[in-house]
Amino acid sequence: MNNNNYKIKLLLWLPLAIVLLFILNISLGSITIPFPDVLSIIMGGEGASESWKNIIINFRLPKALAALVVGAGLSISGLQMQTLFRNPLAGPFVLGISSGASLGVALLLLAGVSVYGVGLFNFTNWLVAIAASTGSGLVLILVMIVSLRVRDSMTLLIIGLMFGSLTGAVVSILQYFSTGEEVQVYLFWTFGSLGGLNWSEVLILYIILLAGLSLNFVLIKPLNALLLSENYAKSLGLNVKQARFLIILSTSLLAGSITAFCGPIAFIGLAVPHLTRLLFNTSDHKILIPAVAMTGAIIMLVCDMVAQLPGSDMILPINAITSLLGAPVVIWIILRRGSMKNTFAG
Amino acid sequence: MASKSPILSIENLAIGYGKPPNQNMIMDGLNLNLFSGQLVCFMGPNGVGKSTLIRTMIGAQPPLAGQLFINGQNTSDITIAEMARLVSVVLTDKINAGNMTAQELIAMGRYPHLGWSVSLSKSDIEVIDQSINQTNINALRNRKIYELSDGQLQKVMIARALCQDTPIMVLDEPTAHLDLNNRVEVINLLSDLAKSTNKAILMATHELDLALQSADRIWLAGPDEPIIDGFPEDLVLNGKIDEVFGLKGFDLKTGRLEKQLGKGEVSLIGDGHAFLWTKNALERYGYAVVDESEIVINIINDSNIAWQIKNKGEYTVNTLEELISLL
Structure with missing residues (x-):
């Protein structure tokens, strides 16, 4: 049914929107660069001024590419968590991945490196990423160990929430004993940022996204079967514990690395899967996984453009924009299309 | 097997x-x-x-x-x-x-x-x-x-x-x-x-x-x-x-609910489904169906079903509800 309909959406409209928005994203910014020059710079052409070239190649392109990978990665993680936990409110961070990252960064910024001053920001960029990865990695390992021990995923969800509360409490204590300046630096990290990534960092994100995506295509069958129930999945010959482990591994890789480089970016991972389900009117992960990835990328590109406030010198925190833009859109769609319950649950 | x-x-x-x-x-x-x-x-x-x-x-x-x-x-x-x-x-x-x-x-x-x-x-x-x-x-x-x-x-x-x-x-x-x-x-x-x-x-x-x-x-x-x-x-x-x-x-042996049949006995003449359902209604209201009784109910199975009751007089009714209310 409607086979062609979804194929057109999937293979034509979404990629087309990504390409257009990507070019638009690169064309906009605090410094106005004429569109033909933007194009010629992307094509590797000569003639444009060095500073424009610098802006496009070293700032706007990595940022737009980061937007793509962040949108896609977080959205896929969200989809996986919603399916695994059978909960429409689940997102990439329910297992405490962002809390772990926050703790790592808080330890770094509030208790350690800040001694050297905020001025060393380029140096701290990598340190922050390492601290965040360590933090989320530790939480991840704990969750994975638990996932192999517990019978059902609901227990895992609660344990993830507990990890989140624990790390949150430690961060609060750290903040309490920190100076205002230190807290401000930490706060800036929690706002999230797509800019400030260099090419090698973007490359790392893409390698991880690729790994996560390929893992996901292997997970289509278990994810679909989990829509029925864990018992049904088992009766269909699937190793539920192994599938659960791989789903968590993939989510942790994606959400963990993105959080490490860009901070905890909220909302996308929760909202995009719902938007995509409404858009494609399906629960089949074979369609949903690529569709969610592309929709996430599109939404992130748009959010980034809005956050730039084109024509002005200001940049708004991306984390605020994702929710500010996304929430009304989701509410509007739900009201227009009726209950989300129908598309999510039985 | x-x-x-x-x-x-x-x-x-x-x-x-x-x-x-x-x-x-x-x-x-x-x-x-x-x-x-x-x-x-x-x-x-x-x-x-x-x-x-x-x-x-x-x-x-x-x-x-x-x-x-x-x-x-x-x-x-x-x-x-x-x-x-x-x-x-x-x-x-x-x-x-x-x-x-x-x-x-x-x-x-x-x-x-x-x-x-x-x-x-x-x-x-x-x-x-x-x-x-x-x-x-x-x-x-x-x-x-x-x-x-x-x-x-x-x-x-x-x-x-x-x-x-x-x-x-x-x-x-x-x-x-x-x-x-x-x-x-x-x-x-x-x-x-x-x-x-x-x-x-x-x-x-x-x-x-x-x-x-x-x-x-x-x-x-x-x-x-x-x-x-x-x-x-x-x-x-x-x-x-x-x-x-x-x-x-x-x-369980008759496959039916046990009924308290204390209200009296009637005899029922008829056959087929009409007989079964009439018996069912009578028993539900506490009447035992026996071979010989002072009260005789005759099922008339023409184009329209009717019941003829011979008690102290003779009545004919068209529904079981009326029949029960007459007894």
Whole structure:
């Protein structure tokens, strides 16, 4: 049914929107660069001024590419968590991945490196990423160990929430004993940022996204079967514990690395899967996984453009924009299309 | 039947939860067989352990002791993937696939036969179509799961289990929450499928009357009793069913509710359905139907049904309600 309909959406409209928005994203910014020059710079052409070239190649392109990978990665993680936990409110961070990252960064910024001053920001960029990865990695390992021990995923969800509360409490204590300046630096990290990534960092994100995506295509069958129930999945010959482990591994890789480089970016991972389900009117992960990835990328590109406030010198925190833009859109769609319950649950 | 070897056999099985020091044994010493082509209804009061045995049989939980054999092979040597080609299930689990179409859901029954990319081959699609035809749900094919009624969903779940193409099908209370029509339809469907597909179908149910009419055998689990495996009618006549269910006010041997017949006697002349339902109404209101009585009711079965009552006078009425009010 409607086979062609979804194929057109999937293979034509979404990629087309990504390409257009990507070019638009690169064309906009605090410094106005004429569109033909933007194009010629992307094509590797000569003639444009060095500073424009610098802006496009070293700032706007990595940022737009980061937007793509962040949108896609977080959205896929969200989809996986919603399916695994059978909960429409689940997102990439329910297992405490962002809390772990926050703790790592808080330890770094509030208790350690800040001694050297905020001025060393380029140096701290990598340190922050390492601290965040360590933090989320530790939480991840704990969750994975638990996932192999517990019978059902609901227990895992609660344990993830507990990890989140624990790390949150430690961060609060750290903040309490920190100076205002230190807290401000930490706060800036929690706002999230797509800019400030260099090419090698973007490359790392893409390698991880690729790994996560390929893992996901292997997970289509278990994810679909989990829509029925864990018992049904088992009766269909699937190793539920192994599938659960791989789903968590993939989510942790994606959400963990993105959080490490860009901070905890909220909302996308929760909202995009719902938007995509409404858009494609399906629960089949074979369609949903690529569709969610592309929709996430599109939404992130748009959010980034809005956050730039084109024509002005200001940049708004991306984390605020994702929710500010996304929430009304989701509410509007739900009201227009009726209950989300129908598309999510039985 | 005795010469045939069972497709599934249970030997000295003990079921329950937990590990040795804190073990909670629910049933033990179970010895049961399941044969191809038979519909077996598994009956017993709530909490007796029906679901636990079913969960143990489908490999969702390990047995505490004893063995299960499928086709002579010990299930502890069978992998989850192999098991999925031997046993299909319909469970009471709430499913989360509202936005799937019935056909997509049914197609998931083919998963044990598919690779990771879940691409259906031509023969897979044939099996799916066949299951849809066998369960008679062609009209539901493209409907979304959230649009289906409970009865329709149950048939879709049965079709899903059917296209898994396994020699054994196990269902946990497939008729719960269904109205009478749907209950009859589901049980008839399973009874037909057992014959037409030569599957062994085990179904846990509370539908005593329907089970007695359709099941080839009944597994009867009572509190403090191991499971009794028997021919349905035998279990009625030897009083086992009465023992287990402790039926109150229901005469199992006549298949009817016991009535207090204290209001008097009437004699009834007539035949066919009209006779049966008139008798039913009279007995419900406490009148015993006997051969000879002062009160004679004559059923006039012309184009319009009527009742002629000879008591202290003669009356003719057109409805049973009037008849009862005259007595």
